[in-house]
Every structure is written in structure tokens, then in C-alpha cells.
Amino acid sequence: MKTAASSSWLLPCLLGGLALSAPALAQDEDAPYAYPDEEKSEEESPRRRSQPEDTPDDFRRTSEEEDEEDKDFDRLAGLDDPNTGVAFEVLGGAMLLSSPKGQFADVLPAMGGRFTWEYGRLLNVEALREALWFDVRYTYASVREGTRLIIGDTRLHYATIAPAYELTFGQSKDYGAYVQVGGGVAYTDTALTVGDKLTSVDGLKSLIQYGVGLRGRTKVSSESNVRLAWRVELMRFRRGYLDDTFVGASLGTAF
Known part of the structure; x- marks a missing residue:
């Protein structure tokens, strides 16, 4: 009798325990367990998505900034150049004076x-720094x-101002070929002596100067400008209506 009573009491207890434990063993399929590494990756992924991607406008803006830097570099060209671009020279040669009589x-x-x-150094453009210059010449x-x-004693005085454009060559650009065109005046003073009588005749005419040449600025010392x-x-x-031709050379000092 005791055995039957205990069996009848044990069966309801087991059934009740199984009913209470069933909800605890079930898991939600929609919310799986998140491991620590997965939590970190999920936190970092929105940050990565929030960073903007490079666009054509960004590349264009970067290119424009680089161009501006290049322009600033060009504008600063020559700040470390100790030369001032000034020179003084004496010249000599032969003047082929045009003959009014039609002869050679x-x-x-x-x-x-x-x-x-x-x-040209004032323009702060590297290509024109030493290519543009002018002469004041006598x-x-x-x-x-x-x-x-x-x-008859005739003395001719030529005074001109002539800009030039030079094509430099060589690694240091100290040499170049140039063309030159300018203008000025020619003053002619003639003393005519007939027997013992002296007569002076003078005149002033405008002129055009043009020609070609080869120019150099040879470095003398590495310690001096x-x-x-x-x-x-x-x-x-x-x-x-007269064309006088000068063939010659000059020598001087440049700073």
C-alpha cells in the first residue's frame, strides 16, 4: 500500500518539473547569442559605413590644390638666386656706314x-626670368x-633702348641666342673745312635698332655673384633711308 501511494505522488511531480523546464530550454531563433568579437565588429561597421567615399569632386579639388601649390612654387622662383640681372659692358667693332653715294x-x-x-625677373615666371631683358646703349x-x-669730319652718336628675347641653353642657362628690336636717336655732327673756313652742320634723326647675337654670363667664382x-x-x-650695320663684341661685368 505504501509503494502504490508513493508512486502515485511521484508521477505528478515529474510531470510538473518537465512543464516548468520546457520554456527555459527553448531559445529565440531571431536573437542568437552574440559573442564578444561579433559585438565589436557590429559596433565598428556603422562607423565604417559613416565615412564618406572619395568622389570625382574630391579628386578635382585635390588636383586644384596641387596646381595652386605649383603656382606658388613658380611665384617664389628665384628667391634663392643671388644674381640681380644687371650688367655693364664696353663694346667695340666695325660700323659699316651706309654710303649716300650708293657705293659699298x-x-x-x-x-x-x-x-x-x-x-623678366620681375614677372616671377621661371621661363622668362632670364629670357627678357633690355639694353640702354651708346x-x-x-x-x-x-x-x-x-x-669733312663726321661723328655719329647712336643712343638706343632695345628690348630682347633670349633662348637660353646649357644646364645653368648662362648662355643664349637672342633677337633684339628697339629704337632711339642718331646725332650726326659734321665739321666741313674749306680752306681755312670751318662750317659745322649737325642733325638729329630717329632710328630703329634690330639684330641678333650670342650672349653669355660666365661664372668667375663659386663664392661670388x-x-x-x-x-x-x-x-x-x-x-x-640709311642702314648702318655694326659687327662686334662686348665685354663687361654682370651681377
């Missing part, structure tokens, strides 16, 4: 001097002709 030109000795300034020539009775400036040139002076 009279060959006369000529001399003078000039001041050169490389104004050239003198004289001729004496006539007979024992009549003698002073350079040896030299030129070989073929230049013409157009005064009125």
Missing part, C-alpha cells in the same frame, strides 16, 4: 658701352673724307 658701305671703327637689365663712330682743299658678361652680335641701325 664705309667700314669704320666703332666703340661704346651699354647697361643691361633683365626685367655707340660712337667717326669718318673723315675729302680732298686737300675740302675736308660677379660674372663675366660678353656678347657677339650683328646689329643694324636704320636712320632715315
Whole structure:
């Protein structure tokens, strides 16, 4: 009798325990257990998505900024260049004076001097720094002709300002070929002697100067800014209907 009573009491207890434990063993399929590594990756993924991707506008903006940096570099060109682009030279050669009689030109000795300034340095453009310059020039020539009775002494003074464009070459760009066109005046002073009587005749005419040449600024010392400036040139002076041709060279100092 005791065994039957205990069995009848045990069966309801087991059934009740199984009913209470069933909800605890079930898991929600929609919310699986998250491991620590997965939680970190889920936290970082929204941050990665929030970072904007590069667009064509970004590439264009970066390119424009690089162009601006290049322009600033060009504008700062020459700040470390110790040279000022100024030169003084003495010149000499032969002046082929146009003959009003239609004959071959009279060959006369000529001399003078000039001041050169490389104004291209003001533009802060590397390609034009030493390519653009101009001369302030003075050239003198004289001729004496006539007979024992009549003698004429003619002195010619050429004063010009002439810009030039130079194509430099060499690693240091110290040498170049140039073309030059400018203008100025020619002053002619003639002393005519007839017997013992002296008569002076003078005149002033405008002129056009044009020609070509080879220019150099040879470095003398690595410790100094002073350079040896030299030129070989073929230049013409157009005064009125006459063309005077100068063939010569110059030598001086550049700073």
C-alpha cells in the first residue's frame, strides 16, 4: 500500500518539473547569442559605413590644390638666386656706314658701352626670368673724307633702348641666342673745312635698332655673384633711308 501511494505522488511531480523546464530550454531563433568579437565588429561597421567615399569632386579639388601649390612654387622662383640681372659692358667693332653715294658701305671703327637689365625677373615666371631683358646703349663712330682743299669730319652718336628675347641653353642657362628690336636717336655732327673756313652742320634723326647675337654670363667664382658678361652680335641701325650695320663684341661685368 505504501509503494502504490508513493508512486502515485511521484508521477505528478515529474510531470510538473518537465512543464516548468520546457520554456527555459527553448531559445529565440531571431536573437542568437552574440559573442564578444561579433559585438565589436557590429559596433565598428556603422562607423565604417559613416565615412564618406572619395568622389570625382574630391579628386578635382585635390588636383586644384596641387596646381595652386605649383603656382606658388613658380611665384617664389628665384628667391634663392643671388644674381640681380644687371650688367655693364664696353663694346667695340666695325660700323659699316651706309654710303649716300650708293657705293659699298664705309667700314669704320666703332666703340661704346651699354647697361643691361633683365626685367623678366620681375614677372616671377621661371621661363622668362632670364629670357627678357633690355639694353640702354651708346655707340660712337667717326669718318673723315675729302680732298686737300675740302675736308669733312663726321661723328655719329647712336643712343638706343632695345628690348630682347633670349633662348637660353646649357644646364645653368648662362648662355643664349637672342633677337633684339628697339629704337632711339642718331646725332650726326659734321665739321666741313674749306680752306681755312670751318662750317659745322649737325642733325638729329630717329632710328630703329634690330639684330641678333650670342650672349653669355660666365661664372668667375663659386663664392661670388660677379660674372663675366660678353656678347657677339650683328646689329643694324636704320636712320632715315640709311642702314648702318655694326659687327662686334662686348665685354663687361654682370651681377
